[in-house]
Amino acid sequence: MTDFERAAAALRGELLAHSYRMLGSWHEAEDAVQETYLRGWRAWTGFEERSSVRTWLHRIATNVCLNAARDRGRRALPSGIGAPADDVDGPPDPLPPQAWIEPFPGDRADLRLALIAAMQTLPPTQRAVLLLREVLAYSAADVAEIMDMSVGAVKSSLQRARARLADVDVQPDDIVEPHSPQARRLLDAYITAFQTANVDALTAALRADATLELLPDRAWFAGVARCSPVFATAVGRPGDWRMDRMVVNGQPAVAAYLHGQPFGIAALDVRHDGIAGVTVFADPALVRRITVGLPPRRAGQDAAGPVQPDGTWPIRMRCG
Known part of the structure; x- marks a missing residue:
């Protein structure tokens, strides 16, 4: 393993989470990290260590994500697009795949769906500054270097980003940790209700x-x-559904199978007094990828190359 591969491998999880916060898409975050590694690998011989490898790779990743974010519209959840529906029997109105936020496997509380959705409402530059300062804890001077901005511009962008998010309650006080007994009880109730x-x-x-x-x-x-009427239609008959417990975006969740076939992922917003929200991602491909530990791919795109025991891709395969 080369020095670059060793340094990049140690930072992969952090870079992937940062890219996901920036883009709201698991597969786009994977692509962004691969592009970051490719650019870093090509530039490694010219890296003069005027900053840390971490700062250098986050600069590359942030610029990759900014370019991707500027080339398309923002991703969102339905609740961030319009008012709730009055007609439970209304015709389907699907969003294009590039318009909605994707789930991300793992129990990190700082990746909750509400937080990711709120981040997508910020202009890309404000989003990057806020994440670099408040999530990754870079100094204003470091962010200025990463973003090619003045320190004053960084502080101004951060202030505007905070103001835009001030009225968004993305981390309520009554959130229940996904592995707690209360979360397990409510998740069990959800699963049992569907299976029966x-x-x-x-x-x-x-x-x-x-x-x-x-x-x-x-x-x-x-x-x-x-x-309730939507759930009543969905539950079907006893035995129609099988659900496997998991955690996505720091929330208790299930991989759902309908008549034995992958259906999608359901993430629960669990509070002390009950389930406050259910977000269903009806995408069989997500079930297959999350449950076997592979990164997501676009429809019709096959994965190539071996996978490590922890589910990550070898640096060499993704850079060479």
Whole structure:
């Protein structure tokens, strides 16, 4: 393993999480990290260590993500696009794949879906400055170097980003840690309700103000009265569903199988007094990729190269 591969491998998780926060897409974050490694590998011989390898690679990754973010519109969850639906029987109105936020496997609380969605509302430069300063804890001077900005411009961008997010309650005080007994109890109730087709048990686990988002559809539902008929249609018959427990975006979740076939991922927003929200990503490919530990690929795109025991790709295969 070369010096570059060794340095890059140690930072892969951090770079991937940063890219995901910037882009709201697991597969785009993977692509951004691969592009970061490729650029870093090519430039390694000219790296003069005027900054740390971490700062240097985050500069590359941030610029890769900024270019990607500027080339397309922002990703969002349905609740960030329009008002909740009144008609539970309305026709489907699917969002294009590049328009919605994707789930990210893992139990990091700083990757909760609400936080990722809030980040996507910021202009790309403000988003990058906020993440570099407040998540990765770089100094204003370091961010200025990474972003090719003045320190004054960094401080101004950070202030504007904070102001835009001030009214967004992305980390409520009553969030339940995904591995806690309360989270396990509510997740078990959700799974049992689907596997036994008991919509009343499912409704009993929901808060009165619970929301339901069914990606890729644009429609979303707010309140038990609106969510319950949708769930009643979805649960089907006993035995239709199988669900495997997991954690995505720091939230308890399931990989759902309908009639034995992958259906999608459901992430729960669990609070002390019940389930406050369910976000369903109806994408069978996500189930296959998350459950076997492979990075996501675009539809019709095959993965190539061996996978390490921890599910990551070898640096050499992704850079050479």
